[in-house]
Amino acid sequence: MSSGLVTSRRNRRTPYTDCVEALGVSGFSIVNHTLLPKSFARSVEEDYWHLKEHVQLWDVGCQRQVELRGPDAVLLAQKMTPRDLRSMKPGQCYYTPVIDNHAGLLNDPVLLKRASDWFWFSIADSDVLLWAKALALGMNLDVQVSEPDVWPLAVQGPRAEDLVASVFGDETRSVRYFSFLECDFHGRQLVVARSGYSKQGGFEIYLDDSALGSTLWDTLWEAGADLQVAPGCPNLIERIEAGLLSYG
Template identity: 60%
Template sequence: MALISPSRRLRRTPFSEGVEAQGVKAYTVYNRMLLPTVFESPEADYLHLKKHVQVWDVACERQVELIRPDAGKLMQLLTPRDLGKMGEDQCYYVPVVDENGGMLNDPVAVKISDDRWWVSIADSDLLFWVKGLASGLRLNVTVHEPDVSPLGIQGPRSDDLLARVFGDEIRAIRFFRYGWFDFQGRKLAIARSGYSKQGGFEIYVDGSDIGMDLWNALFDAGQDLDVRAGCPNLMERIEGGLLSYGNDMTDQNNPFECGLGKFCNVDRVADFIGRDALLKVAKEGPSQQIRPIAIHGEAVPACDRPWPITIDSEIVGQVTSAAWSPDFHTNVSIGMVDKAHWAAGTKLTIETPDGPRDGSVQERFWI
């Protein structure tokens, strides 16, 4: 494929120097920043992630900071998930929807305090939506993008690596909670979360100036753990059913279609954008929904556009992410399927660029 031409519009990250030294082979563009996609090879990166520990430059998961007295009010307006009992050491996965109930983003919300929040976003211009709401509703809140860049630590040896840099207290952090840890005299929020099913953490690096110091400290501490640079791995994230905004869902899909109904407390949250639309969907149920689909045969090509799913030549859905799984010896995929055909075991035809393939709806994702 063609190379990506660098410019000031395509931002480097606080860790780009380290990524390049580790031999990055490919990037994508995410929130107008560089996101590594391959180091050794997709399969080699996948196998290493499942056995060891990797350091991921995910600074592209930009933060939208809400600060001042109405921050909590605005945060609840953004999502149908009930934030009322959220503690100041918690981070929630939250669907963010528009007035029609369509997905605008699926970020992680980090509650720093009642009047300060970080929203760690997927690839979309959510900052402008949030600023528009704050201005239009005349809320007493400041909305901006702070100099906070996530650094992912993923893989089964993640605890061991971080304990060497931040102390054994890191092991006590529970899933989707965070703690404050010192690095070079600066307090960093570290959450047990991340975009893989292998376990790990996300470090919210507050200040670009310490990015490479932290990167180097992690690699120095983890030499005997076979620490490597890594990145979100397509094969592994499909196996685990981790959705990609812009690929598996857009603003044309509501959270119930995306399998995120458990994060929509429409009966408890009295005031959020899109409530009327989601109340209707909650009552009637979605007409289509994301399902895991096995695609039979040899490895499929890259899925860079939706692939129609058919039954007897009738389109009943589309595959939005697909890859060969070395561990499960099949093509794993994520697809949006009509209600009449989403039952586990349903036989499908997937229209790939290489021609039609047989497939079947699975009972669950693979990991």
């Protein structure tokens, strides 16, 4: 594997990096100091058609989580975004631009509401963790701000629902867009959200135990054998065609 990238301990591997290397990843980018696969053996056009017709597994562990937890978690979350969060319910995901004190865009994450006092910002590429900690300190808020051991894995494509249902159960078929439920996997309750960086339909699975990374990948890979599953990554042709924004 020749990625054209010299890695060091400053660049974090994900729980799925060994898996994508074994499947022939040919390039990485760096997002949030973490490896993001950017190409495999197929051309971008070949990858586009596979994504449109079948199902892919994407290592998007670089989408780090900024966790807000405590009595003032909702106050801090609302301070970070201009989007009104008052009607947000546990089990929902919101697209929530994060802005600075001059209304400049810092990040455009997806916000997951785990409970009334518990949020995850699933971030793009910038140090939102430091911004959230600074706001919490400056406002003297009763909230814990941290980066938990959570590593998203995306399942994207028109056969994604069949693949996810085969592993996590048919109840996942009823999950609405930008909503999530918790599903058992090896004794862990994983967040399974209907979301992702494509318009082909799919899910993002939030693994909260890095030791299970290869197990989760291999389970989905084996279950997807009859669905022509393949490794993939966000496809530029499909993203532009779908009108998906890319900031950071």
